Amino acid sequence: METLTHTAAFLFDWHVILAALIGVTWGIMGGALPGISPSITMALLLPFTYTLDPTSAIVLLASTYIGAEYGGSVPAILIRTPGTNAAAATVIDGYEMNRQGKAGLALGISLYSGVIGSLFGLAMLMTLSGPLAKVALAFTPMAYFALGILGLSVIATLSGENLVKGLIAAILGLIIATIGSDPVTGGTRFTFGSAELLGGIEPVMIMVGLFAMSELLVQASKREQDERVTSRPRIQFPDWPLAKRLIPAQIIGNGIGTFEGVMPGAGGTIASFMSYNEARRWSRHPEEFGKGSPEGIAAPETANNTVAETALVPLLSFGIPGSNSTAILLGGFLIHGIVPGPMLFQKSGEVVYGLYAGLFTAAIGQLLIGMAMLPVCIWLVNRPRPYLNAFIFALILSGIYSIHNEAFDLGIMIAAGMLGFFMRMLRFPFLPTVLGLVLGYLVESNFRRSLVLSGDDWMIFVDDRISLGLLILAFLFIGGSIAKRIYDLVRHRPTSTFSESAES
Amino acid sequence: MLTRDFVGGVASIAIGAVYLFFAYQLRTSALDDSMGPGGLPRVYGWLLIGLGAILTIQAIVSRRMAVAGATTDEKGEWDGQGRKLLFAAGLLAIGVGYIFLVETLGYLISVAVLLLVTALYLGAGNKGRVLSVAVLGAIFLWVMFVIVLGVRMPSGLLASLSL
Structure with a gap:
């Protein structure tokens, strides 16, 4: 209650309101550009925060983070290009809805779910920071390894009609993910003497290649067949029956997003994929997933927007930045001489309450700014295909170049596009590849660290209770998916497929 | 015989074998943990080969069953794929060309050329419109990335103009 009253005092502070609105607008723009990650979007603002008062500076950066996490879904839905890693799961059903002429509804669902995710995440941040922070501290390398395995267990359901193909893709x-420096010894692997590969391959390059570049190649490959679909340039929010249908998916997104957000290093990508998978598992219409299911947008978008808020728990409570974006935010705190951690609430309580108020304003601002910006985006993607595809090609090449300012990265993205094109031709699913890519480093580094810690005793994964719990959950997920496949096979029911616009 | 699954399975075996070859070349050091940098890559390589083999066998078996039932139309599965590959390769060539030119010509010029060539390649008919889209699109992207976001794009030929 005390937190609420202190926070309410900042809700009408125009410095906070202005910082939140500018931040969220900037964030949506940055997040919507492929290759411009939330952390880059935030880092670009960092120099401007020197002259601001501490509360406005922190609100500006945190609102940018919220906006960027949401913004990633816009190109995911409209041009099959996830603007951020966490938006990769939104591509599946978002782009399918766009192809069906329902871009306005898809964007409306993503915006509405994003705002719900942000508000729920903020409520968790304000009320449960203490207990949630304890959960984060209890996580050992063994638990992180098990968390990675739990994420990978989703592959069994994302593999479509052929599990073997899904596993190959993963x-x-x-x-x-093994390309670059070894996570334990620091030695080089599969770099073939290339300095550009030392740091590994950014997942976004592969994702943009797999999803967007391969789509452009497919469009180019059937030039005569104009598959242009036009959507009304208007945002359409779900009506009451649809909103009611989305509630379970949003609850799943909120729950998983809260859990994943407080784990430093886990991030929104795992949360959005796991939410997608669970939403499908518990949906009354699982057959619609992959073919334009509204729940397939609501669950991941709620999850990654929840993560954007709950990721602040370890930062505010212990000063631990769990991601690049929260590290930039930590930088913002330090610039103003504020040290996040257990004493933050005592020493700089007003900044924290201002931040809460700013995040609330940013969530509402996200809704208003999204409603103003998105019709223009829909109009843009309704342009004739040759112009639109040429522009998308230029946009993704520009975005990928801007990551490291190196033409080498463009080659990686184009190579990933070729891989995606052939995977579509041979009907391999992409999603397991993305999951393997995102989770590969987390799984390998924590697996090997755990073995170093235990002196190569594999029982350490069972002795650690959190690890054991997560591993059991992962095996239940895998077992359940395989059992369902066998059941479908015995009953001669078709296994629901993830078309991902596979080429015929 | 050459179904999509068969080709996918054989390709997986080939990729797995090449990867495994390089995984076994990784140097070990006295400072390595017991698994070492090559441990998991070797597991992945063998798994890929194994799964590729399963997919290949699956493809052969289902093909044999289909032949027995006389229900397949293998030729239809690959109809028109060569032409599609050729068209896609054209776009790929444009992208590769951009990679080689961007640092020499500079971002602004090369992105305008990219927009122009890609739109024409993809079938844009109206030449005047293509030209204006290329110029305006390039200026928009340049303003967005260079001016607004402060990304250091190559200046190339326009370095003297600070563009």
């Missing part, structure tokens, strides 16, 4: 992702 291993391709894991293989790409």
Whole structure:
């Protein structure tokens, strides 16, 4: 209650309101550009925060983070390009809805779910910071390894009609994740003498290649067949029956997003994929997933927006930045001489309460700014295909170049596009590849660290209670998915497929 | 015989074998943990080969069953794929060309050329419109990335103009 009253005092502070609105607008723009990650978007603002008062500076950066996490879904839905890693799960059903002429509704669902995720995450941040922070501290390398396995367990359901193809796709992702420096010894692996590969391959390059570049190649490959679909340039929010249908998916997104957000290093990508998978598992219409399901947008978008708020728990409570974005935010605190951690609430309580008020304003601002910006985006993607595709090509090449300012990265993205094109031709699913890519480093580094800690005793994964719990959950997920496949096979029911616009 | 699954399975075996070859070349050091940098890559390589083999066998078996039932139309599965590949390769060539030119010509010029060539390649008919889209699109992207976001794009030929 005390937190609420202190926070309410900042709700009408125009410095806070202005910082939140500018931040969220900037964030949406940055997040919507492929290659411009939330942390880059925030880092670009960092120099401007020197001259601001501490509360406005922190609100500006945190609102940018919220906006960027949401902004990633806009190109995911409209041009099949996830603007951020966490938006990769939104591509599946978002782009399918766009192809069906329902871009306005898809964007409306993503915006509405994003705002729900942000508000729920903020409520968790304000009320449960203490207990949630304890959960984060209890996580050991063994638990992180098990968390990675839990994330990978989703592959069993994302593999479509052929589990073997899904597993092959996942291993391709894991293989790409091994390129670069070894996570334990620091030695180089599969770099072939290239300095550009020392730091590994950014997942966004592969994702943009797999999803967007391969789509452009497919469009180019059937030039005569104009598959242009136009959507009304208007945002359409779900009506009451649809909103009611989305509630379970949003609850799942909120729950998983809260859990994943407080784990330093886990991030929104795992949360959005796991939410997608669970939403599908518990949906009354699982057959619609992959073919334009509204729940397939609501669950991941709620999850990654919840993560954007709850990721602040370890930062505010212990000063631990769990991601690049929260590290930039930590930088913002330090610039103003504020040290996040257990004493933050005593020493700089007003900044924290101002931050809460700013995050609330940013969530509401996200709704208003989204409603103003998105019709223009829909109008843009309704332009004739040759112009639109040429512009998308230029946009993704520009975005990828801007990551490291190196033409080498463009080659990686184009190579990933070729891989995606052939995977579509041979009907391999992409999502397991993305999961393997994102989770490969987390799984390998924590697996090996755990073995170093235990002196190669594999029982350490069972002795650690959190690790054991997560591993059991992962095996239940895998077992359940395989059992369902066998059941479908015996009953001669078709296994629901993830078309991902596979080429015929 | 050459179904999509068969080709996918054989390709997986080939990729797995090449990856495994390099995984076994990784140097070990006295400072390595017991698994070492090559441990998991070797597991991934063998798994890929194994799964590729399963997919290949699956493809052969289902093909044999289909032949027995006389229900397949293998030729239809690959109809028109060569032409599609050729068209896609054209776009790929444009992208590769951009990679080689961007640092020499500079961002502004090369992105305008990219927009122009890509739109024409993809079938844009109206030449005047293509030209204006290329110029305006390039200026928009340049303003967005260079001016607004402060990304250091190559200046190339326009370095003297600070563009």
